[in-house]
Amino acid sequence: MRILLWHVHGGWTDAFVRGRHEYLLPATPLRDAWGLGRGGRDWPDSVVEIAPEELRGSDVDAVLLQRPQEIAEAERLLGRRLGADVPAVYVEHNAPRGDVPCTVHPLADRSDILLVHVTHFNALMWDSGRAPTTVVEHGVADPGPLYTGELARQGVVVNEPVRRGRVTGTDLLPRFAERAPLDVFGMGTHDLPAALGLPEPAIAVLGDLPPARLHTRLARCRVYVHPMRWTSLGLSLLEAMHLAMPVVVLATTEATRAVPPEAGAVSADVDELLTTVDRLMADPDEARARGRVAREAALERHSLQSFLDTWDAVLADLTTTPRARSRVDTERIAR
Numbered sequence: 001m002r003i004l005l006w007h008v009h010g011g012w013t014d015a016f017v018r019g020r021h022e023y024l025l026p027a028t029p030l031r032d033a034w035g036l037g038r039g040g041r042d043w044p045d046s047v048v049e050i051a052p053e054e055l056r057g058s059d060v061d062a063v064l065l066q067r068p069q070e071i072a073e074a075e076r077l078l079g080r081r082l083g084a085d086v087p088a089v090y091v092e093h094n095a096p097r098g099d100v101p102c103t104v105h106p107l108a109d110r111s112d113i114l115l116v117h118v119t120h121f122n123a124l125m126w127d128s129g130r131a132p133t134t135v136v137e138h139g140v141a142d143p144g145p146l147y148t149g150e151l152a153r154q155g156v157v158v159n160e161p162v163r164r165g166r167v168t169g170t171d172l173l174p175r176f177a178e179r180a181p182l183d184v185f186g187m188g189t190h191d192l193p194a195a196l197g198l199p200e201p202a203i204a205v206l207g208d209l210p211p212a213r214l215h216t217r218l219a220r221c222r223v224y225v226h227p228m229r230w231t232s233l234g235l236s237l238l239e240a241m242h243l244a245m246p247v248v249v250l251a252t253t254e255a256t257r258a259v260p261p262e263a264g265a266v267s268a269d270v271d272e273l274l275t276t277v278d279r280l281m282a283d284p285d286e287a288r289a290r291g292r293v294a295r296e297a298a299l300e301r302h303s304l305q306s307f308l309d310t311w312d313a314v315l316a317d318l319t320t321t322p323r324a325r326s327r328v329d330t331e332r333i334a335r
Contacts, residue, residue: 083112139307169227
């Protein structure tokens with residue numbers, strides 16, 4: 001299939017475009033949110049940049065949407081109606097905001113576009129109205145069990161923690177820093193030490209590293225800390241688990257489904273998480289054992305191949321089944 005999508009969520013797209021299809025990504029000279037193209041990513045040759053003006057009349061089998069505004073833009077560029085002239089699927093990456101659990105999804109009134117949630121928690125909490133819905137859980141490329149845990153430090157991966165604040169649990173980081181130093185990775189992290197009042201060596205900001213460098217450096221930390229209060233299931237958490245890192249995770253959104261307690265700790269009681277950090281810092285052997293459990297769990301539920309196989313089934317179903325139905329049978333699709 002030839003699938004049109006915009007480069008919106010780089011981490012998720014990194015997995016999606018490793019399938020067996022051809023992926024058309026609009027690219028403009030500005031390389032902005034509507035024309036980022038490949039964005040310099042090391043993606044397969046099947047990921048093709050295309051100028052927006054070249055889309056009209058082009059052979060597109062399906063459109064993958066990730067923002068409400070993309071519906072009108074795709075129809076304008078293609079000269080075709082989504083859900084009628086060309087199949088479309090909308091991937092909702094985020095947990096709902098606002099009047100939760102009564103937040104109405106922007107596609108709630110559309111019965112002709114399949115709505116795909118990336119976690120079961122999100123599917124439960126969004127009011128998806130009459131939109132046909134299913135869940136395709138995250139998958140990530142396996143970086144391998146790189147964990148060494150040689151540094152008695154806590155690794156944290158978060159984008160824009162100062163702006164996002166309580167959503168990403170940024171206010172909790174000083175409590176963790178009291179137990180062991182923090183190594184923080186991600187975009188928009190340079191102002192974090194000043195915002196938290198944490199000097200070196202309590203915190204070190206390593207910034208937005210390329211994936212290979214991130215994985216190697218992160219895997220040297222003794223434990224991975226995931227203090228997110230209200231985000232979708234973070235790909236960085238799944239990557240840390242693939243690395244065979246023990247993980248200490250707030251029991252919010254999808255975390256309790258994705259992370260077994262034996263992989264480290266999963267709790268809404270921050271004191272329980274801090275106690276586990278103390279124990280793992282003092283016992284590298286236990287840290288390694290829990291990291292092995294984390295990796296096994298990640299490989300079982302969030303492997304790249306499982307993700308791609310499920311998406312293949314969704315896309316095949318998308319082109320053969322009328323969209324005007326109340327739901328999609330996820331279990332049938334996954335087989």
